[in-house]
Amino acid sequence: MESIKRNVLLNPGPSTTTDTVKFAQVIPDICPREREFGGLMKGLREDLVKIVHGDTEKYTSVLFCGSGTINIDAAINSLLPKDRKALIVNNGAYSARAVEICQYYGLDYIDLQFPVDRQPDLNKVEEALKDNPDVALVHTTHNETGTGILNPIGEIGDLAHKYGAVFTVDTTSTYAMRPIDIEKENIDFCMASAQKGLAAFTGLSFIVGNREIIERSAAYPRRSYYCNLFMQYDFFERTGEMHFTPPVQTIYAVIQAIKEYWSEGEEAKWARHTRVFNAINEGLEELGFRQVIRPEWRAGLVSSALYPDDPNWSFENIHDYCYERGFTIYPGKISAANTFRLCALGAIDENDIRDFFAVFREALASCKVQMPVIYKD
Numbered sequence: 001m002e003s004i005k006r007n008v009l010l011n012p013g014p015s016t017t018t019d020t021v022k023f024a025q026v027i028p029d030i031c032p033r034e035r036e037f038g039g040l041m042k043g044l045r046e047d048l049v050k051i052v053h054g055d056t057e058k059y060t061s062v063l064f065c066g067s068g069t070i071n072i073d074a075a076i077n078s079l080l081p082k083d084r085k086a087l088i089v090n091n092g093a094y095s096a097r098a099v100e101i102c103q104y105y106g107l108d109y110i111d112l113q114f115p116v117d118r119q120p121d122l123n124k125v126e127e128a129l130k131d132n133p134d135v136a137l138v139h140t141t142h143n144e145t146g147t148g149i150l151n152p153i154g155e156i157g158d159l160a161h162k163y164g165a166v167f168t169v170d171t172t173s174t175y176a177m178r179p180i181d182i183e184k185e186n187i188d189f190c191m192a193s194a195q196k197g198l199a200a201f202t203g204l205s206f207i208v209g210n211r212e213i214i215e216r217s218a219a220y221p222r223r224s225y226y227c228n229l230f231m232q233y234d235f236f237e238r239t240g241e242m243h244f245t246p247p248v249q250t251i252y253a254v255i256q257a258i259k260e261y262w263s264e265g266e267e268a269k270w271a272r273h274t275r276v277f278n279a280i281n282e283g284l285e286e287l288g289f290r291q292v293i294r295p296e297w298r299a300g301l302v303s304s305a306l307y308p309d310d311p312n313w314s315f316e317n318i319h320d321y322c323y324e325r326g327f328t329i330y331p332g333k334i335s336a337a338n339t340f341r342l343c344a345l346g347a348i349d350e351n352d353i354r355d356f357f358a359v360f361r362e363a364l365a366s367c368k369v370q371m372p373v374i375y376k377d
């Protein structure tokens with residue numbers, strides 16, 4: 001096999017993949033309605049539940065063809081009963097996306113906002129639930145990828161259940177990286193996309209969740225045709241297939257990625273991501289960069305650094321210098337501050353981060369940015 005140029009992606013997904021995952025897509029053409037293909041889906045759906053330690057009787061996974069946002073859309077529009085309210089615990093860009101989904105479907109919702117650099121105040125979450133007995137769904141984001149903050153999902157889920165609501169969590173940027181136990185963390189539904197923690201490709205997204213609640217949701221309003229959770233689940237259960245055409249080649253790559261996930265092991269993989277994350281933080285610290293999220297609140301996968309107050313700093317120029325040398329860095333997602341992000345997703349290790357910082361220092365030097373970097377106050 002020819003070798004493919006290896007790029008180190010430090011953006012928050014899609015992430016760097018192994019060559020074995022890349023080549024797994026190259027297969028003889030196959031119609032996804034063939035039995036041979038259908039057979040692959042059953043094992044895949046079970047593996048996706050097992051990755052979050054779910055019992056495959058109680059929990060199931062439902063696949064969609066799309067990027068990760070399709071999961072947030074499907075979960076919220078499908079799991080809210082008629083005349084009930086959604087509570088979005090919102091401290092960042094991805095929970096804000098869930099709020100927009102509520103708006104687009106004309107759903108009743110509460111946008112419970114917290115600052116982007118702080119964990120949500122659980123007392124306020126409980127107050128909102130107490131004051132609004134019609135809340136039937138609580139949603140939040142595990143790792144707010146815009147900043148890298150970790151949200152206390154176990155505690156929020158516990159509150160949701162205490163007040164009789166279903167708990168949906170956007171785990172797109174933790175799933176298959178930071179270990180998750182669906183039942184112990186009070187999650188009814190979590191979700192992810194093949195191109196993030198699994199280090200496969202864009203095109204396949206999935207919701208892992210409680211079978212009984214999905215079955216109950218058959219009676220809820222059908223607000224979307226393509227993105228209805230029950231409809232997709234029901235079709236799988238009856239036929240073993242996705243309702244509409246699946247991303248065939250991506251599915252072969254995901255199956256290979258899951259093989260590699262099991263052979264590396266949950267613990268070893270998380271230890272590797274942690275090594276990478278620590279190397280990123282050390283590199284940033286040595287250069288004097290300030291970060292948005294305090295160390296004890298970081299989810300361990302995304303570093304969010306503030307632009308220095310140096311007239312020569314140009315994210316674009318530094319990005320381009322690194323990009324030409326095989327390293328991709330990414331702008332931030334906070335409206336109130338200028339930040340950039342370095343992420344520990346994907347098939348990379350700490351030596352890649354050492355190589356990156358050598359190039360990053362060259363980039364800063366070539367732009368004549370002062371090192372260590374400077375801030376006004």
Ligand SMILES: *Cc1c(COP(=O)(O)O)cnc(C)c1O
Nearest residue numbers: 013067068069094145170172173
């Ligand atoms: C990447 C990501 C998504 C999906 O975003 P797309 O733009 O649809 O790829 C959703 N939630 C979180 C937390 C993410 O990190």
